[in-house]
Amino acid sequence: MSIRWKIFSVYFIILIISLASTGIYLFNNIYESYLSNERVTNLTQANMIANLVSKFIGVSSYLIEPTIVDYSNQINSRILFTDVKGKVIVDSAGNGEMEGEDINNYSDVKSALKGSGSTSIHYITGSGWTMYSAVPVTIKNEIVGSILLSTSIDDVMNFLYSIKMRMIYTFTAIGSIVSILSLIVAAFITKPLKRLTDATKVISEGKFDYKVEIRGNDEIGKLADAFNDMSTKLMKIDDERKRFVSDASHELKTPLAAIKALVEPLISSDNVDISVYKEFLKDINSEVDRMTRLVNELLVLARIDKIHSIENKTENIGEIAYNVVENLEAIARQKGVSLIFESDKNIFADVDADRFYRMIYNVVENGIKYTPSGGTVKLNLDSDDKNVYITISDTGIGISQETLPKVFERFSRGDTARSQKTGGFGLGLAIVKEIVDLHKGHIDVKSTVGEGTEFYITIPVKNV
Numbered sequence: 001m002s003i004r005w006k007i008f009s010v011y012f013i014i015l016i017i018s019l020a021s022t023g024i025y026l027f028n029n030i031y032e033s034y035l036s037n038e039r040v041t042n043l044t045q046a047n048m049i050a051n052l053v054s055k056f057i058g059v060s061s062y063l064i065e066p067t068i069v070d071y072s073n074q075i076n077s078r079i080l081f082t083d084v085k086g087k088v089i090v091d092s093a094g095n096g097e098m099e100g101e102d103i104n105n106y107s108d109v110k111s112a113l114k115g116s117g118s119t120s121i122h123y124i125t126g127s128g129w130t131m132y133s134a135v136p137v138t139i140k141n142e143i144v145g146s147i148l149l150s151t152s153i154d155d156v157m158n159f160l161y162s163i164k165m166r167m168i169y170t171f172t173a174i175g176s177i178v179s180i181l182s183l184i185v186a187a188f189i190t191k192p193l194k195r196l197t198d199a200t201k202v203i204s205e206g207k208f209d210y211k212v213e214i215r216g217n218d219e220i221g222k223l224a225d226a227f228n229d230m231s232t233k234l235m236k237i238d239d240e241r242k243r244f245v246s247d248a249s250h251e252l253k254t255p256l257a258a259i260k261a262l263v264e265p266l267i268s269s270d271n272v273d274i275s276v277y278k279e280f281l282k283d284i285n286s287e288v289d290r291m292t293r294l295v296n297e298l299l300v301l302a303r304i305d306k307i308h309s310i311e312n313k314t315e316n317i318g319e320i321a322y323n324v325v326e327n328l329e330a331i332a333r334q335k336g337v338s339l340i341f342e343s344d345k346n347i348f349a350d351v352d353a354d355r356f357y358r359m360i361y362n363v364v365e366n367g368i369k370y371t372p373s374g375g376t377v378k379l380n381l382d383s384d385d386k387n388v389y390i391t392i393s394d395t396g397i398g399i400s401q402e403t404l405p406k407v408f409e410r411f412s413r414g415d416t417a418r419s420q421k422t423g424g425f426g427l428g429l430a431i432v433k434e435i436v437d438l439h440k441g442h443i444d445v446k447s448t449v450g451e452g453t454e455f456y457i458t459i460p461v462k463n464v
């Protein structure tokens, strides 16, 4: 069932229950107050007659019948007078129609003969709604008979009936109006949800920049804002992906073009000297090496992209860093750059050893690569109970202010690096950044052109 119908049904059920209970309560009150009025009036009249009759009994009994008949005409009710056994002595209607009959089986008469007044309502075919009211007739506290009043209450009942019908009509009208309103409200509430669902479909078809236009500060408005934020982020990720693919293709095309340029003259010309072949093959080989390096770095990135968290083990960071220095020492010496490692204690942290190694390696390697002969690259490790602090500083060429904010982007290279034939692909620091993120760490860089560069990496000791 849709939310719209759920809201409507809940509204509807609450409405029906509250309208029905209010209606029943109201009507019962009106009904009771009207009828109790009628009861009191009739019982009072019956008592008056009973009093009168009790005075006549034994003294002037011949007056009883005419008095009752007379009274009956006045109050417009049929009056029956019974003896103590319930046998009718006087009947005001139809020439004493029921005289001599035993009406002890009438419940009101029965209770009147036991001493208490009683009323009841009956529907009698032919005469309509009728109220019976019976009271005892007593002489000196002794019950000698009863008076039964039979009064038509048709007009009261008709009036109550018309009130009842009016209430039913009014409540039905209110009920219908509120139901329609609740349907409209429910539609109003659920419409933005439908728009969001439609928007989700559009996005899932690849139109990442699709935005929903839902305003408001309520939950749905916030959901729409979150949705639009998501769409913006998806768009950004998609753009980055496209740029990455095009950059990667471009980087792969360059060595391929170089290889083709080397191979074609060899194919088309005869009698080429074997030394020329060797020369060309050497160049081709180095282009293949370059491509292999690129593909390897792309694979590293692709693998990191696939995962969002890593299974860390507690590792000796000092040892990993030392291995990096050991493996880069030869290259540094060759370049005439001195490589210094500072770490006086065993430092342990939850890291992925292979990736952590690569992270430090890439930064230190850059330091050596971009520092001229005679310079220094320093790797410093420190820690407290929360973090590991890694600082890599060099006295190299530095990074320009324009390049600095982009160094961690994929395929971003400084101008000097681009012009170098042996230059990298601009993926090294992008990989570093991804590894830092995987470890929930932080990386920062400061640099002055001509003076040197410093990278600061902070990695939490415990990965929780």
Ligand SMILES: Nc1ncnc2c1ncn2[C@@H]1O[C@H](COP(=O)(O)OP(=O)(O)O)[C@@H](O)[C@H]1O
Residues within 6 Å of the ligand: 362, 366, 367, 370, 394, 396, 397, 398, 399, 403, 407, 412, 413, 414, 415, 416, 417, 418, 423, 424, 425, 426, 427, 428, 429, 430, 453
């Ligand atoms: N220590 C450094 N000194 C000067 N420039 C650096 C240093 N580290 C990185 N860079 C600049 O940042 C760019 C990106 O670095 P990186 O991602 O490792 O790519 P590359 O493959 O070029 O080394 C480099 O091309 C270079 O211009």
Ligand SMILES: [Mg+2]
Residues within 6 Å of the ligand: 362, 365, 366, 424, 428, 429
């Ligand atoms: Mg590099």
